[in-house]
């Protein structure tokens with residue numbers, strides 16, 4: 001019967017052995033959630049009470065509830081286990097070590113949202129592959145997203161908002177909705193949130209029944225946009241980095257304000273964006289000094 005200190009000590013041992021090491025083997029029967037991918041690096045091992053979590057650098061967290069009978073044990077590769085293999089619920093292997101979780105009460109993996117590393121903080125959003133998915137619930141989750149400054153491109157991959165939208169369809173949905181992928185989610189009006197969710201739902205259900213239709217953004221970098229003739233761009237975005245394809249010429253909905261370019265203030269004089277004008281007027285008022293004084297900027 002492991003007490004909480006034993007779990008804490010096990011986490012410390014696993015942290016020493018595993019953090020910074022690549023995953024070379026993973027087994028877990030009856031795992032609920034995504035499987036950690038081989039080659040990913042262990043980022044942290046933490047414990048809360050009788051829960052022990054292993055976090056990988058692709059944002060997958062393995063959460064084990066050890067209850068009163070579970071334990072984590074650490075072995076050198078090739079070393080004989082002290083408990084029978086049938087009692088193992090999870091096996092995590094690196095090049096040097098094998099960490100085995102025996103008799104855990106619950107084992108699951110999840111992708112945390114950016115802020116709260118615990119599955120109980122948020123249940124998965126509706127699955128948009130399902131024709132009966134609750135669209136309004138997805139819209140509500142978008143509109144009340146915990147951090148309104150996060151980009152819509154990131155939020156669409158958060159499984160707590162909706163499940164089923166992968167990297168391909170987040171690019172296609174944003175292209176179809178003409179929304180800038182880096183738009184802060186808190187800037188999106190309700191009508192745009194509704195359009196994004198309905199578009200995603202329609203695309204994913206079409207994927208259920210038909211061969212995938214032509215893609216308009218994903219994988220088309222350097223090619224002309226089929227709507228405006230601009231050039232489809234690609235960039236790495238997010239943590240972990242994923243390729244984001246979009247059209248900078250026509251995906252302008254809710255575009256974020258440009259970053260002030262401190263390196264070349266004169267270039268800003270030609271920027272017609274309102275945020276650019278405010279920046280210039282602030283700079284002039286302060287005789288070239290850059291300031292955070294919002295009152296002056298607004299006056």
Ligand SMILES: [Zn+2]
Pocket residue numbers: 225226227228229230247248249250251
């Ligand atoms: Zn375009």
